[in-house]
Amino acid sequence: MQGRNKDAASIFRYWGKAKPREGCIPYHLLPYHCLDVAAVGRLLLRQQKFSVGVFAKAAGLSEAALAAAIVFFLTLHDIGKFARGFQNLAQISVTN
16 A cells, blocks of 8 residues: 555646745645646636536536536646646756
8 A cells, every 4th residue: 555655645746836936935736736726616616607507408417417527627627737748847846
């Protein structure tokens, strides 16, 4: 089980937002960024003006099921940022 925990911890070596400035933390970790986006999306979906009812009906899903799917995909929206090419865009040393 230790190997599995070590692999899971490796996702915390990736940055999601970078803004290197003196005296500030130069990055926001990618797993947290993805969860932040999903949380904001979930809150927006709960607001009346963002009703998914029409789309849920067209898709043959309940509103709750469609909202859950949307939140899931919002969580994954930046999965490409795990790619080496993206991570090399900023010279940031993520330490844990």
